[in-house]
Amino acid sequence: MSTLLEVSGISVTFDGFRAINNLSFQIGSAEMRAIIGPNGAGKTTFMDIVTGKTRPDEGRVIWGEKSVNLLKMSESQIARAGVGRKFQRPTVFEDQTVLENLIMALKNRRRPFSVLGYRRSAEDVGRVEVLAEEIGLKAELPRKAGELAHGQKQWLEIGMLLAQEPRLLLVDEPAAGMSPMEREQTTAILVEAAKTRAVVVVEHDMEFVRRLNCKVTVLHEGSVLAEGSLDHVTANQEVIDVYLGR
Amino acid sequence: MQRSFFMRNPSVLIFIGLLALFTLLVTVFSEAFGVGVISTSLVKTLGKTLCLCLIAIAMDLVWGYCGILSLGHFAFFGLGGYMIGMWLMYERTKAIVVSSLAEAPLPPTADEIRDGIGTQIFGVVGGAEIPPIWFFADSLFAQLVLVVTIPGLLALIFGWLAFRSRVTGVYLSILTQAMTLALALYLFQNDSGLRGNNGLSGLQNLPGLDDVPQATISIWFLWASAFALGLGYLVAAWVVGGKFGSVVRGIRDDEARVRFLGYHVESYKLVVFTLTAIIAAIAGALYYPQAGIINPAEIAPIASIYLAVWVAIGGRGRLYGAVIGAAFVSLVSTWFTGGQAPDIPLGFYTIQWVDWWLVLLGLSFVLVTLLAPQGIGGLFDLFTNRKTPERGGADLGPDAGSLQEKEAEQ
Amino acid sequence: MTRTIFYGLGAALLWLMTATVSLAQSPIQDLLQTYEADLAKPSRKSIGTVIEGLIASGQPEIPELLTKWREKDVWQRKDDKLFFYGEKIDSKTYRLIDIATGEVVGELPKKELKQLKPNSGVRGVIATALVQFQLTDPDRATREAGLTAIERGPEASHLGALRASISPETDADLKARKVRLERLLTIPYDEDSATRVAAIESFSKDLGVDARAAINPLLTTTRKAAATLPENANIAAVLEPGDDLTRAEAYGLLVDAGLAPAQVPASAQKDALIANVENGQVAGVPVHQLDNDAARADAYAKLAAAGTVPPAVTETQIDEALAANVIFDVYAEPDNAVTDAAQEALKSIETRVFFNQMLDLGLDGLSLASIYFLAAIGLAITFGVMGVINMAHGEFIMMGAYTGYVVQQVIPDYTVSIIVAIPLAFAVTFAAGVAMERLVIRWLYNRPLETLLATFGISIALQQIAKNIFGTQARPLTSPGWLDGALVFNDVVSISYIRIAIFVLSLIFLCVLLFVLNKTRLGLETRAVTQNPRMAASMGINPDRVNMLTFGLGSGIAGIAGVAIGLYAKVTSELGADYIVQSFMTVVVGGVGNIWGTLLGATMIGFLQKGIEWLNPSNTLAAQTYMIIFIIIFIQFRPKGIIALKGRAAGD
Incomplete structure (x- = not known):
């Protein structure tokens, strides 16, 4: 299994506070990974760095077979290179319809003038319908995203993520605020996605992580504390100390 | 799934229809082509109002749709006016100089004509040389090209600098205001090459058309303004109607999210900013020949803020709202400041609207912002029963400044 | 025969009488009589000896006499050729005054008198001679006046008198002035080349305008x-x-x-x-x-x-x-040799003048910076704490200035009225700010662009109301007398007291604000709300109250700034609008939510503006244009200002 993303030795400091401390991390091209860690462990900052929102003070982020340096690219370039991100809070464009949201996310040319001349082809609409089916929002396509229930918004966002056809999905707490039924469906979507691409899930909920049934990385104070199966890491004394306090 | 453009945007057809009707009515009642009920000066006022509606559409595109509160679009409007004004003034002065030199014993040389024009135009600022920026002033075509390219280029450079450094929100507004101020101050100088605070004048006279009465010319400009407004509305509706509009509105509501979808937000802002600058410039190029004079005071920051006021009162985020706001506020303003509004005697004090109109405008603007953020355009929702989304949460977008729950419930 | 004798006797008697009269004359009159012919018909040739003789006599009346002579106030009685001072009574009658005693001798018709009318050449010689008297006059004021007269219109002939008057001079100040003036006069008028060169070189470190004025003509x-x-x-x-x-x-x-x-x-x-x-x-x-x-x-x-x-x-x-x-x-x-020395000296003077101009420019920049700081700091506080841009801030400045004006209408003493106006302006604008926050801004939190527009609406309304009340013409806000004038360091460097006062005021503000924000409960709460409003609210801080007080504070400071600005600029309804863009620039350049940032921003903009004006002094409009362009470019490199909050607290 080839490596898709390789992060090595990155550090970030905010006003003297070390949010990420010499962190290294790797993920293969079709792999599911869960990242857990207490508050302030640097999970969100880690995602910020990979997606280009935050520049690290040192370290390297290497992407893909051609070993591209992600640190030299802008957010939108990274997104076009195949990194998709789902935020903690559902962020969909509430003022626009579900269809418009998905069309916007659909993998297509992104330059302003191409978009200006864009016409919805039957093929694109077909792709959107298949996606909507997958995330259970087919009936909601003409509705405004703002009218959806919280869980539906989460799915819409996952749907938008999938529409981008990324090679790496960064998912921040996808199950927050979902009912058990919805969680199950979310798990299914993610597991399905991980068959063809890399998926990194940041999650607090151990039950949800267990259901994902994947390798787990534990972050603490900006660096990797432990890595391995969930059972392996939860047996680790250091991890127990960090989570339960000393 | 994809319906036709007009099916998706019924307001475009309605708007163009109403505009055509309006133009027809004014023509029929005008002095030049009809019964003469509407005076030439009123025709000019109406023509100018149409131009203001056009720049309001530009403002709505950039602010209402893209979320950039530009306090500088009157700079582009003014530049457009200056570009066409240069041709009008140069050619007309040339005609005057040539006819006066025709009496001379020797036929004038090209240099003598040029010197004559220079003295005529720049004598008022103590110069006689024609500055290099007037190089193309003798060519209508070149100046028409400049009407579009100069403001477009300024917008492109300024926008590129501003958006590239991710200046947003209030900062960006202040920066655009600074740009306008800088331009106005520059033009106020006598050696700016554009006659300092005298500005360009006599623009209502078309070179070579001295025999055509102003009544006729005013109707021509009314037609041109109406055509430009209709076309501008169509272009704007087309731009915001499709996927591009989707992205642009996305940028307004959550810039970062659009970026993570892989769109280069800065390019989109730049396209919208430049496009609207060009629309504003065209509006200006049509406005100032009707006004007859342009000077740097027209570009002062306050003008651009009024533009924001029009769009806000009319209702931003919908094109017809911008048009209504611009037309309503500028016409009412003309009425009040023209001394036509009746004074209100309070016994101890008489409210003269010439003095108190600005106070009324300022306060009503505050009230609109506070109580009716949808503006006048919001009234149309009552008829069309436009459904407002039922929102459960608090703020509707993650960015400060995006649509809020309260606002959405209006 | 007897007739003849009688006549002879009569003549003798007359002679006797005349002689008696002559004998009764003062020494000065006698002296004048010896020069009678030359005085009555003076010429350039003879006048020199006359004046020398007069001066050599050492008579105390000579200076006054020369003065009167030059002013054509000396008259001769035709019948006895005696000289008197004449005073005009009407066009035909003159009052004669004795030269020695100053007593009135009598009134005579004009036709019996002859006026001494020295021509301009003679008057010049008289004036030169007078200079000598003035410079050695026992009265210090007269000596000083003489010296000032030479400074205004130096002539070659003054040089000798001036040199002669240096050693007897007793007053140290005057002596120094005389020595300096002597060197200045040596440059154009001395005959010896080496002396002139030495005098020129002695000025090579001098900043005085007079020195340059003396040297420059040599190089024409x-x-x-x-x-x-x-x-x-x-x-x-x-x-x-x-x-x-x-x-x-x-x-x-x-x-x-x-x-x-x-x-x-x-x-x-x-x-x-x-x-x-x-x-x-x-x-x-x-x-x-x-x-x-x-x-x-x-x-x-x-x-x-x-x-x-x-x-x-x-x-x-x-x-x-x-x-x-x-x-x-x-x-x-x-x-x-002289022109070479002049060139050298001028070069050296110009270098020094340049450095001193820089110093002066620095002072100007500093005072402009303090004005911008005063104008912007209130804006920075409200923007930093509440994320609110108050477009009506300029109108609060205007309100403060008008408060000062109204106070001066009531209290005529300028010192007292300023002391009353400052707290009153603070109170008025504080109240206005709180009212605006309660009525408008509170409803628009998290919608910064709409706040901007709503406050703009208030701004145009306030401006127009001020225009309706006070009219369009400028109203004076007069500073107390002790603030008139300037602190002068040398001919190049000076700063007016009013600017010093504004500088001190802004320093006081800086200290007070640093104290309020860093050491008081309100400051603590304000900083908490700035950094994390939600967290602050959950810690029991009432953000509503903090916002209200902060906004009041920011507006109040604007009011005081208004009084300060009004003191040196005219108070008009557009006063605030003139400063608002610069204030915004200051906040944007300085960075939000930090007093030091505003200070740095104001300093940068103040110095920059003065610097650009110095490079292009004829054109202040262009200077402002270039400054704004510079700021737009500056934002490219520091989009969040000089002092920016970093990390998550800054938000995105």
């Missing part, structure tokens, strides 16, 4: 043309046509010097053509073809060939004339 040059360079002239530079001056100018000089024939100017050529139009033709060329310069030149050449007009000078002729002659600048001052 005249541009001349000649066939060869003159041998004994003090040549400043030999000029090359085309490089140092244009060909046309060079040729003009040759023509003026009679070294070349005059050029026929284009307008004269044209007039000649017009004068020679015959049957629609000029020298065979049809008039309608004469619409370009080449055709006109041809036609003129044909006229010249026919001898009708003088020939035009060709380019080759100009070249030849220029090659055959030299053009040079020659000093008016013939001594080249």
Whole structure:
């Protein structure tokens, strides 16, 4: 299994506070990974760095077979290179319809003038319908995203993520605020996605992580504390100390 | 799934229809082509109002749709006016100089004509040389090209600098205001090459058309303004109607999210900013020949803020709202400041609207912002029963400044 | 016979009487009588001896006499040729005053009197002689007046009197002034070259305008043309046509010097053509073809060939004339040791003047910076804490200024009224700010663009209301007398007291604000709300209250700034609008939510503006344009200002 993303030795400091401390991390091209860690462990900052929102003070982020340096690219370039991100809070464009949201996310040319001349082809609409089916929002396509229930918004966002056809999905707490039924469906979507691409899930909920049934990385104070199966890491004394306090 | 453009945007057809009707009515009642009920000066006022509606559409595109509160679009409007004004003034002065030199014993040389024009135009600022920026002033075509390219280029450079450094929100507004101020101050100088605070004048006279009465010319400009407004509305509706509009509105509501979808937000802002600058410039190029004079005071920051006021009162985020706001506020303003509004005697004090109109405008603007953020355009929702989304949460977008729950419930 | 005797007796008696009268005259009158003829009909030749004689007599009345003489107030009685001071009573009658005693002698009709009317040359000699008296007068004020008179209009003749008066001078200040003036006069008027050079060199470290005024004329040059360079002239530079001056100018000089024939100017050529139009033709060329310069030149050449007009000078002729002659600048001052020394001294003075100008510019920049700081700090606080841009901030400044004006209408004492106006302005604008926050801004939190527009609405309303109440003309806000004048360091560096006062005021503000924000409960709560409003709210801080007080504080400071600005600018309804953009720039450049940031921003903008104005002094409009462009570029490199909050707290 080839490596898709390789992060090595990155550090970030905010006003003297070390949010990420010499962190290294790797993920293969079709792999599911869960990242857990207490508050302030640097999970969100880690995602910020990979997606280009935050520049690290040192370290390297290497992407893909051609070993591209992600640190030299802008957010939108990274997104076009195949990194998709789902935020903690559902962020969909509430003022626009579900269809418009998905069309916007659909993998297509992104330059302003191409978009200006864009016409919805039957093929694109077909792709959107298949996606909507997958995330259970087919009936909601003409509705405004703002009218959806919280869980539906989460799915819409996952749907938008999938529409981008990324090679790496960064998912921040996808199950927050979902009912058990919805969680199950979310798990299914993610597991399905991980068959063809890399998926990194940041999650607090151990039950949800267990259901994902994947390798787990534990972050603490900006660096990797432990890595391995969930059972392996939860047996680790250091991890127990960090989570339960000393 | 994809319906036709007009099916998706019924307001475009309605708007163009109403505009055509309006133009027809004014023509029929005008002095030049009809019964003469509407005076030439009123025709000019109406023509100018149409131009203001056009720049309001530009403002709505950039602010209402893209979320950039530009306090500088009157700079582009003014530049457009200056570009066409240069041709009008140069050619007309040339005609005057040539006819006066025709009496001379020797036929004038090209240099003598040029010197004559220079003295005529720049004598008022103590110069006689024609500055290099007037190089193309003798060519209508070149100046028409400049009407579009100069403001477009300024917008492109300024926008590129501003958006590239991710200046947003209030900062960006202040920066655009600074740009306008800088331009106005520059033009106020006598050696700016554009006659300092005298500005360009006599623009209502078309070179070579001295025999055509102003009544006729005013109707021509009314037609041109109406055509430009209709076309501008169509272009704007087309731009915001499709996927591009989707992205642009996305940028307004959550810039970062659009970026993570892989769109280069800065390019989109730049396209919208430049496009609207060009629309504003065209509006200006049509406005100032009707006004007859342009000077740097027209570009002062306050003008651009009024533009924001029009769009806000009319209702931003919908094109017809911008048009209504611009037309309503500028016409009412003309009425009040023209001394036509009746004074209100309070016994101890008489409210003269010439003095108190600005106070009324300022306060009503505050009230609109506070109580009716949808503006006048919001009234149309009552008829069309436009459904407002039922929102459960608090703020509707993650960015400060995006649509809020309260606002959405209006 | 007896008649004869009687007559003789009578004559003797008369002589006796006259003699008695003569004997009763004062010594001064006697002295004057010895010079009677020269005084009555003075000439430049004789006057020197007269005045020398008068002065040599050492009579105490001489200075007054000379003064009166110069002012044409000395009269001679025709019948006895005695001299008196005359005072006009009416056009025909004059009152005579005795020169020695100052007593009134009597009133006489004008026709019996003769006025002494020294011509201008004589008056000049008298004035010079007077100088000597003035400079050695026992009264210090007179000496000072004499000195000032020489400083205003120095003449060669003053030099001697001045030198003679230095050693007897007792007053140290005056002595210093005299010594300095002596050196200044030595530069143009002394005859010895070495002395002049020494005097020039003694000023090479002097910043005084008078020193430069004395040295500069030595370096004035005249541009001349000649066939060869003159041998004994003090040549400043030999000029090359085309490089140092244009060909046309060079040729003009040759023509003026009679070294070349005059050029026929284009307008004269044209007039000649017009004068020679015959049957629609000029020298065979049809008039309608004469619409370009080449055709006109041809036609003129044909006229010249026919001898009708003088020939035009060709380019080759100009070249030849220029090659055959030299053009040079020659000093008016013939001594080249003096001009060299003057050049050296001037260079050294200019270097010093430059450094001092920089210092002065620094002071100007500092005072402008303190004004911007005052104007912007309130804005920075409200923007930093609440994320609210208050477009009406400028109108609060205006309100403060008008408060000061109204207070001055009630309290006439300027010192007291300013002391009352400052707290009152704070109170008025604080109240206005709180009212605005409660009524408008509170409803628009998290919608910064709409706050901006709503406050703009308030701004135009306030501006118009002020216009309706106070009218459009500027209202004065007069500063107390002790703030008039300036602190002068030397001829180049000075700063007005009012600017110092504003500087001190802004320093006080800086300290007070640092204290309030860092050491008080309100400051703690304000900072908490700035950094994390939600967290602050959950810690029991009432953000509503903090916001209200902060907004009031920011507005109150604007009010005080208004009083300060009003003191040195006129109070108009547009006062605030004039400062608002600069205030915004200050906040944007400085960075949000930090007093030090605002301070740095104000300093940068203040110095920058002064610097640009110095580079381009004639054009303050262009200076502002360039400054704004600079700020737009600056934002490229520091989008969040000089001092930016970093990390998550800054938000995105």
